[in-house]
Structure formats: structure tokens, C-alpha cells
Amino acid sequence: MGPAALRVAGIASAVSRDDRGMRDCGDLAGPDNPWATSVDGHRHLPQVAAWARTVAAAVGQELDADRIPVLLGGDHSLSIGSISALAKHCRTSGRKLRVLWLDAHADFNTSAITPSGNLHGMPVACLCGYGPPELTGLSGSTPAVHPEQFRLVGMRSIDAGEKRFLGETRLEVFDMRCIDEIGMRQTMTQALAGVDDDTHLHVSFDVDFLDPDIAPGVSTTARGGPTYREAHLCMEMIADTGLLGSIDIVELNPARDTRNQTAELVVDLVESLFGKSTLLRPRE
Secondary structure (H helix, E strand, O other): OHHHHHHHHOHHHHHOOOOOOOOOOOOOOOOOOOOOOOEOOEEOHHHHHHHHHHHHHHHHHHHHOOOOOEEEOOOOOHHHHHHHHHHHHHHHHOOEEEEEEEOOOOOOOOOOOOOOOEHHHOHHHHHOOOOOHHHHOOOOOOOOOOHHHEEEEEEOOOOHHHHHHHHHHOOEEEEHHHHHHHHHHHHHHHHOOOOOOOEEEEEEEEHHHOOOOOOOOEOOOOOOOOOHHHHHHHHHHHHHHOOEEEEEEEOEOHHHOOOOHHHHHHHHHHHHHOOOOOOOOOOO
């Protein structure tokens, strides 16, 4: 239901600011996920792998056509497919890849430490090579992405085993305490440090990145997230780079929303991500 809610809220108009000509490619088709217990630490692995392959193929096609892929989810496991395609594309084109992971959760669990077996809690780990081969090898190389290519922003709900694993792997994480202490502007300045015209900048935007007071329409709410203005500043600073190359928008759950307000907020933020601003500001 997430993509439908975003379409109703006007996502097509929000991304039409891009001058390469945006088009709605419609919904991808994949297997249903009937409720199942965890098998070897993973729930629904065959279904998630099938979806990831389909997503990777679709995103690769758009990249080859020099368009900005905008993936509407669905849960965050879909990013295994989209980012695997990006990693392959960047290796082929010789470009650098930077992934901004905007999320309340680090999504760095593995089958050995997950408390649930849910693969939507594992995409960052899978992309870094820690996971089942059906998911880690989608880009044609394992790992698809190295930890130093990620910047995780907005974290405030991390499992105990996941926390230890993050420390061992040394991913760069800007949690909510960091944002509280140095502010969103300095956080994003650090998260975007080093990007240049040779960088493909990907934004993987989990809607639960936002505080549930302004975005209740998600399944895994976590209090204490970015405010309305902090979220807009985050998107505006990404837009200011002029380097946005692709985006995932995931985890919107209209069944938990109120009058589609979360979808409308997401569309508002995507407009900022694609360059809408109050004033004309020069790129720095």
C-alpha cells in the first residue's frame, strides 16, 4: 500500500523537478510473503531474494538509461536489490558510491544476532557482505558495498548484538545523540564530506527516520527522531550537492497513518530533496 499512498500524495510531481524526464514505471511483481517462522535465522529468505533480484534488474535498467531510480517500498530489504545494482553500475562506470542511510535503525543484524529473523533488519549487513549468498552476491561482487561507503543517520533503536557488530565493523553512524549535540547542519556536513562530481550519491530513506509525532504511518516507530525542520534541512543539504543519483523510499505503512499525513510529509521532503527551496541559494 505504500507506493499507492505516495502516488496519491503526489510523488510524481515531487520528482518532476529533475530535468531528465521522470516516469512512473509502475509496480514490480514478486512473491507474496505469507507469515513464516525463521529458518536458519532468516524469515522469508526465498521471497526477499526474489524481490531483490527483480528490484536490482529494474534499477539497473534505469541507471543504464541515465535516469534517477526512485524506489517506492515496501520494506527496507528492497534496498539490497537497489544498492546492489548501484554498486555494479558504479564499478562499471568507475564512479564512487556514497550511501546515506536515513533510518531509526542501523539494519545491521545477521542471522547470528537477529532477535527476529526479519531481513528488513539486515540490508546494511548484507550489502557489506554479511549474510546469505542469495543476497550478498547480487552485485556480482561480495561485498557489494564497503562499510566506509555508508553514512548512517538518525539511529536511535539498535539491538544489543547489532550494536557490538557496528563497533567492530566501524561504520560511520550519526545517531540522534550526535544530531542533538552538533545539530543537523554539522551532521550532514560530516556525512557528505568527500563527495564530489565523481560520486554517485544514493539516499536510502526509511520513513521511520522521522519522529512519529510527525510521521506515524510506519510499522516500527521509534520516538525521538528528527523534527520537521531537521528533516527538511537534511534533504535540502543533500540537494545542495547536486549529486543525488538515486533514492529508496521505504517502510511507509498507510494502515497506521492518519489521513495520509505521513505520505504527504514524505512527498514534501522529496520535493526538498529534488531542489525545492524558499530562496535561490548558490551551490557551495
